[in-house]
Amino acid sequence: MLLQQLISGFATGGLYALAALGLVLIYKTSDVVNFAQGEMAMFSTFIAYTAMTSYGMSYWEAFILALLFASALGFIVERFFIRPIQNAPVLSLLIVTLGLMMIVNGIAGWVFGFETHSFPAIVGGELKIFDAVISKSNLLTLVITVFIMGILFYMLKYTLAGIAIRATSENPTIARLMGIAVNHVYSITWVVSSILGAIAGMFIAPTTFLDVNMMSSVLLKAFTAAVLGGFTTFVGPVVGGLILGVLENIASGYISAQLSSTFAFALIVIMLWIKPTGLVGQKVGKKV
Amino acid sequence: MLSLIDIESSYGYVKVLKGITIEIKEGDIVAILGANGAGKTTMLRTISGLLKPSRGKIEFMGERIDGKPPEIIVSKGIVQSPEGRQIFPSLSVLENLKIGAYTRKDRNNLSKDLDMIYHYFPRLKERQNQIAGTLSGGEQQMLAIARALMAKPKLLMLDEPSLGLAPRVVKEIFEIIKEINQEGVTVLLVEQNARQALAIANYAYILQTGLVVMEGKAEDLKNNEEVKATYLGGKSPGSNVN
Ligand SMILES: Nc1ncnc2c1ncn2[C@@H]1O[C@H](COP(=O)(O)OP(=O)(O)O)[C@@H](O)[C@H]1O
Numbered sequence A: 001m002l003l004q005q006l007i008s009g010f011a012t013g014g015l016y017a018l019a020a021l022g023l024v025l026i027y028k029t030s031d032v033v034n035f036a037q038g039e040m041a042m043f044s045t046f047i048a049y050t051a052m053t054s055y056g057m058s059y060w061e062a063f064i065l066a067l068l069f070a071s072a073l074g075f076i077v078e079r080f081f082i083r084p085i086q087n088a089p090v091l092s093l094l095i096v097t098l099g100l101m102m103i104v105n106g107i108a109g110w111v112f113g114f115e116t117h118s119f120p121a122i123v124g125g126e127l128k129i130f131d132a133v134i135s136k137s138n139l140l141t142l143v144i145t146v147f148i149m150g151i152l153f154y155m156l157k158y159t160l161a162g163i164a165i166r167a168t169s170e171n172p173t174i175a176r177l178m179g180i181a182v183n184h185v186y187s188i189t190w191v192v193s194s195i196l197g198a199i200a201g202m203f204i205a206p207t208t209f210l211d212v213n214m215m216s217s218v219l220l221k222a223f224t225a226a227v228l229g230g231f232t233t234f235v236g237p238v239v240g241g242l243i244l245g246v247l248e249n250i251a252s253g254y255i256s257a258q259l260s261s262t263f264a265f266a267l268i269v270i271m272l273w274i275k276p277t278g279l280v281g282q283k284v285g286k287k288v
Numbered sequence B: 001m002l003s004l005i006d007i008e009s010s011y012g013y014v015k016v017l018k019g020i021t022i023e024i025k026e027g028d029i030v031a032i033l034g035a036n037g038a039g040k041t042t043m044l045r046t047i048s049g050l051l052k053p054s055r056g057k058i059e060f061m062g063e064r065i066d067g068k069p070p071e072i073i074v075s076k077g078i079v080q081s082p083e084g085r086q087i088f089p090s091l092s093v094l095e096n097l098k099i100g101a102y103t104r105k106d107r108n109n110l111s112k113d114l115d116m117i118y119h120y121f122p123r124l125k126e127r128q129n130q131i132a133g134t135l136s137g138g139e140q141q142m143l144a145i146a147r148a149l150m151a152k153p154k155l156l157m158l159d160e161p162s163l164g165l166a167p168r169v170v171k172e173i174f175e176i177i178k179e180i181n182q183e184g185v186t187v188l189l190v191e192q193n194a195r196q197a198l199a200i201a202n203y204a205y206i207l208q209t210g211l212v213v214m215e216g217k218a219e220d221l222k223n224n225e226e227v228k229a230t231y232l233g234g235k236s237p238g239s240n241v242n
């Protein structure tokens, strides 16, 4: 029972972490909080769904297509909606991403309709380990999530592009003085963030079902993960997401699944109250 | 090598540079002196492409560069070590140096260049895996210069490298600047510490509220009564006391 809950908790938590990493990646490099992240992910998930149901693509073909779409979407949103106003006050940028959230949601409803669809899991079936019954799709989701995070962290830590992203997130002006085209960095972070969101969307859709509002609660969980772990580091959201996933799983097992959003909000409030910088966050001076 | 011709630069409606003309010869150390607020940093920001001049032109090795973005200017060989050091504090020393070499095409030579950097700044080698924010002020200044050197600059621009450092450290850093220059790098040295700057410079300009008010060979300026009184004496407004 416990092993089972841990695995499925980690699997969901890993997805929150992926979405949260997307948020943090953009926030750290450009100070933008992307409220549209969830809706963009939902839209990409619908692309995969449509590719499978209307165009007869296989799961993985549709998956790749959705990731390509997500890349383009992230690129376009940054290039045409965010970059023109990148020097605007933080509040204006918030309003823009909130607006985008509603626009993408509206367009999705118009294009795909408001019905709820079931979305296939990566694999079916279950696995018996000792006396625990573990869903194969949970296990595979977890493996893939860990793998993706591994690649992401490796790139951030060791590649020149990754170091440039971190440098830009510390001080964009000085990064420019060192010859980094920070606009390219912003493009890259939006593309990667959109891809991470789409992966989270497609892996979570089998449990939440697919409809235009599927990501609103996931986005909330991603924010919780980021706040819980700390918005200022890349490890923070991973830690936060995994903890949230497990706690939520246990809580819904013993208390009520309906309360999971309430639970997430309560966690945000408590965390901000105890340690505003998050579990692994550090205090940082405001960028100028 | 670099000439600014009648350059005007503004922040919004506030005009800070009001028509500056300077000329830097290849191989020289040229000092830009002036009190706080004279426009020295603004001049460097304009050369680096962070600010677009509203009038005038900038030529580097016979080519116009005003209005070009910083990444192009860096790749042409003009690199600056900014005021207040401004290293990337949460990156390691080595990562800071790698960012310095960001625009370089010849990445194969990087380890050779690191050796060269560590020869100038042996302390950075000992600390190459340390988080840069934990270095001392002097070490951070060395890192800022080293990071700029990693770009293989033809023209190295240093914005107040002596700022806030102990006299002994300032002396050490100025000796290294001289050594770097002798290896063939042209240096544009912005300083409030006029005495130290004139000691190593060939030529100098004095800036006051966005205008060049005096220029000349460093040794001439050193002996100029007016310069002595305002910039080398103790009563100078806002100048460094080192
Ligand atoms: N970002 C900015 N926005 C508006 N005014 C500025 C800005 N930076 C500098 N200034 C003004 O420009 C003038 C010159 O500043 P600066 O170039 O930093 O001088 P210096 O480097 O010689 O001390 C000062 O009056 C300063 O207040």
Ligand SMILES: [Mg+2]
Pocket (backbone or CB within 6 Å): B040, B041, B042, B083, B159
């Ligand atoms: Mg200055």
